[in-house]
Amino acid sequence: MAIELNNVKLRRCQLCLWSNYPKLGFTLAPALLPPHIIEHVESNSPAAAGGLRIRDVVLAVxxxxxxxxSFDELKNIIKNVQDNDDHIELLIMDPDFYKRLKKKNQSIDLKFAKTIKTPRTMPIDYQNFPKHQPRTCEIYLNxxxxxxxxxxxxxxxNIGMFIQDIFPNSPATKTSLRKSDRxxxxxxxxxxxxxxxxxxxxxxxxKVKRHVKLYVVDTETYEFFQSNNIPLSSKEYRQSSRAKKSSTKSYNNEDERSPLPSYKFERVCATFKRGKIEIEMGDITMQKVxxxxxxxxxxxxxxxxxxxAGNQIQTAYDLELKNHPNSILIETLSGALxxxxxxxxxxxxxNDEKVLEQSLVDLISTVVQNVRSHxxxxxxxxxxxCGKYHCSIDIVVKTM
Structure with missing residues (x-):
């Protein structure tokens, strides 16, 4: 039976260089027999944005x-194109479909190729992605x-694993998981x-448990950690000096002294029988609670x-602090909030992980008790x- 050609995942990946990312972001590997394959796709690269995938079969340049x-000839062809132009088009096919087509001796019809173009400039979410920061992504299935x-x-x-793709409108899109994550x-x-x-x-x-917790890094972070002997294990990393001085560099902002990562997360919401928890990055003074x-x-x-909140609330806070300097909790009116x-x-x-966790538990308990009493x-x-104190984001989020 012939394979439906509109399902063969044939792609024209049109890649171009960006001024702040002076390479295409992929490497090739030789196959025993041609065609040869894509070995690696860098996170946040033109190749990633242009639809290139690890293990893709390269059919045309x-x-x-x-x-x-031959592999050497393919490398030379790609090099010559790059030397003379700022963009390149690769005709790519999923390796499993290619094997099935060859097995059935079925020809490839280019009219079924899907064109994917790299944007002319680096996307904003790529620019704002925090460099050299591991991420924890928890996914619950409804x-x-x-x-x-x-x-x-x-x-x-065949050692380790990458994220090949994130499906639109899926549970994974509600996390910070990204294509090419290790x-x-x-x-x-x-x-x-x-x-x-x-x-x-x-x-x-x-999947049987309908929940997974992933600890991932982008490709640059993976290489940076390995070349600088920074532990990849989450527990060892949290205990390292690097975690306490965690970089917040992005492609858009090279200032490592910024107190907060600039990556923009969508709002994440978990609903329970008696309420819900929402997590978002934004201005706390704008929250309608x-x-x-x-x-x-x-x-x-x-x-x-x-x-x-305004000057009157500032004055009220100062007075409360003066009268009750050892109070665990100070209440004020809302003012303009x-x-x-x-x-x-x-x-x-x-700095002690256990002490930090318990202090956060005590803080939240104090908050909940007072909220309920009102x-x-x-x-x-x-x-x-997670700002100037550089506490582990993983510990803070998990405990809270």
């Missing part, structure tokens, strides 16, 4: 058939979800040195909230400690 040329919403691919070594841990277990087959088995187990929570120990956060009340909670960070039903709480 700028309409020149390369399906039967009743109607049939998959986590991402596709994986084995490296050519999977370091699954459910807190280090897997980067495991066989790809073993890793796939772990995903099958996770009953109570806005600040930390009296964080000068920048406290000043930002009081400034937005879109809430009913403001709570400033005393909190102190700690018969309030909603409050906004910042990711306390």
């Amino acid at each position: 700028n309409d020149k058939n390369v399906s039967e040329v 009743t109607n979800d049939t998959s986590f919403g991402f596709q994986t691919v084995n490296p050519l070594t 999977i370091i841990e699954i459910d807190d277990e280090f897997v980067d040195n495991m066989s790809s087959t073993t890793i796939l088995e772990k995903f099958h187990t996770a 009953d109570v806005i929570i600040g930390s009296s120990s964080s000068r920048l956060l406290r000043k930002a909230i009081l400034k937005a 879109p809430c009913k009340q403001i709570f400033f909670v005393k909190w102190k960070p700690d 018969n309030f039903t909603s409050f906004a709480l910042p990711a306390i400690g």
Whole structure:
């Protein structure tokens, strides 16, 4: 039976260079017999934006058939194109479909090729992506979800695993998971040195449980950590000096002293029987809730909230602090903020992981008790400690 050619995943990937990313971002590998394949696709690169995928079969370069040329000849053809132009077009096919077509001796009809163009400039989400920062991505499947919403691919070594693609409107899109991410841990277990087959088995187990927790890094971070002897394991990384001085560089902002990562996350919402938790990056003073929570120990956060609330609230806070300097929690009216009340909670960070976790538990317990005592039903709480104190984001988010 013939293969439906409109399903063969044939693509024309039209790639161009960006001024702030002076390479296309892919490498080739020789096959035993041509055609040759894509070995690696860099995160946030023109190749990634242009639809190139790991293990893709390269059939043509700028309409020149390369399906039967040697590996050295293919490299020379690509080099000559790059030397004389700022863009290149690769005709690409999924390797499984290519094998099926060859097995049936079926020809390829180019009219079924899907064209994917790299944008002329680097996309904003690529520019704002935080460099050298591992990410934890948790995905829960709802009743109607049939998959986590991402596709994986084995490296050519068959050790470790990459994210090949993120499916639109899937559970994975609600996390910071991205194409070309290297999977370091699954459910807190280090897997980067495991066989790809073993890793796939772990995903099958996770799907049965309808939940998976991934610890991932982009390709540049992976190479940076390895070349600088920075541990990839989440536990070892949190204990390293690098984690305490975590870089917030992005392609758009090379200033490492910025207190917050510039990557923009969409709002993530988890609904429970008695309420819901929403996580978003934004201005806490704009949150329309009953109570806005600040930390009296964080000068920048406290000043930002009081400034937005107005001079009268600043005066009221100063008076309360003078009269009750040892109070764990100071309450004020909302002033100009879109809430009913403001709570400033005393909190102190700690380098000891267990002490930090317990201090966050105590803080949240204090907040919840006081919110309930006022018969309030909603409050906004910042990711306390993740700014100038450089507390581990993983620990803060997990504990909160």
